[in-house]
Amino acid sequence: MxxxxxxxxxxxxxxxxxxxxxxxxxxxxxxxxxxxxxxxxxxxxxxxxxxxxxxxxxxxxxxxxxxxxxxxxxxxxxxxxxxxxxxxxxxxxxxxxxxxxxxxxxxxxxxxxxxxxxxxxxxxxxxxxESVTQTLFTQPIPVAHHPANPLSRREESILKLVAIGHSSKKIASLLDISYRTVETHRQNIKHKLDLHSTAQLAKYAVENGLVD
The missing domain is CATH 3.40.50.2300 (Response regulator)
Known part of the structure; x- marks a missing residue:
């Protein structure tokens, strides 16, 4: 046990x-x-x-x-x-x-x-x-981000959803893309940002305005 x-x-x-x-x-x-x-x-x-x-x-x-x-x-x-x-x-x-x-x-x-x-x-x-997810997700992603942000718009969208707790399967459904595509984006995001955990990704999203 x-x-x-x-x-x-x-x-x-x-x-x-x-x-x-x-x-x-x-x-x-x-x-x-x-x-x-x-x-x-x-x-x-x-x-x-x-x-x-x-x-x-x-x-x-x-x-x-x-x-x-x-x-x-x-x-x-x-x-x-x-x-x-x-x-x-x-x-x-x-x-x-x-x-x-x-x-x-x-x-x-x-x-x-x-x-x-x-x-x-x-x-x-x-x-x-769920209500917290709705509060965050219903806000549009800001147009301007930190100039050092290396992510594409699609990666930003996926990172925002990861940060508020959505699984890759749920993200694929929300964005109408395949699960494998989401997983590929997640790996690319981690590589670009040199981050290794979901908690680190969530913190980055907050600090860079993706959920602010």
């Missing part, structure tokens, strides 16, 4: 923490190692329990989730952070990605999708709930 994914829950509302615990405690592949109620406690808890994944609230006292994520990713780069919020807010989404989080989901997410999100980021991919 595979080892369970160790998860830290961070939220300043006890009722929310209790709800998340109730959702996850019946999932054999998820193990909640502990909880925290603000960003400072979250940083300390990560150092103490070494979770694989952190479910992090955005708005908290003492230190918010975005600032805490920056510190956690600086000190514990292998920890995956999924940001939780009540708001489908574009500004939050961009700040979250820039801070180093690899997922963004609303607190109303179903238990099934929450477990899927945890497993997805643990395996090295990004996860954005």
């Amino acid at each position: 595979e080892e369970p994914v160790n998860v830290l829950l961070v939220d300043d509302h006890q009722v929310v923490l209790d709800g998340f615990l109730a959702r996850l405690e019946l999932e054999p592949q998820i193990h909640v190692v502990g909880t925290a109620s603000n960003g400072v406690d979250a940083i300390e808890a990560v150092g103490r329990w070494h979770p694989d994944v952190v479910l992090m609230d955005v708005s908290m006292p003492i230190m918010n989730g975005i600032d805490a994520t920056r510190v956690i990713k600086s000190n514990f780069p292998n920890v995956k952070v999924i940001m939780l919020t009540m708001h489908d807010n574009r500004e939050y989404i961009i700040q979250v990605m820039q801070a180093g989080a690899v997922g963004y989901m609303l607190k109303e997410i179903s238990a099934e999708n929450m477990v899927q999100a945890i497993k997805t980021v643990f395996q090295g991919a990004t996860y954005f709930c």
Whole structure:
């Protein structure tokens, strides 16, 4: 049997923490190692329990989730952070990605999708709930980009979709091209940018205005 994914829950509302615990405690592949109620406690808890994944609230006292994520990713780069919020807010989404989080989901997410999100980021991919994907994808790609950007327009389109969590199969369907073509573009993008993971691609997309 595979080892369970160790998860830290961070939220300043006890009722929310209790709800998340109730959702996850019946999932054999998820193990909640502990909880925290603000960003400072979250940083300390990560150092103490070494979770694989952190479910992090955005708005908290003492230190918010975005600032805490920056510190956690600086000190514990292998920890995956999924940001939780009540708001489908574009500004939050961009700040979250820039801070180093690899997922963004609303607190109303179903238990099934929450477990899927945890497993997805643990395996090295990004996860954005459907409404967040819509918020990002419905915005047009800016005409002007950083002058050093080596990507073609098609590659930019594919990178944007990769950054917001779409699979190659889904991208092929959205752009009406073949799966093999998408995979070829993805490899070319990684080669041009000298990047090796989906998280790195997502960060590049944010920093270069593809999802901003």
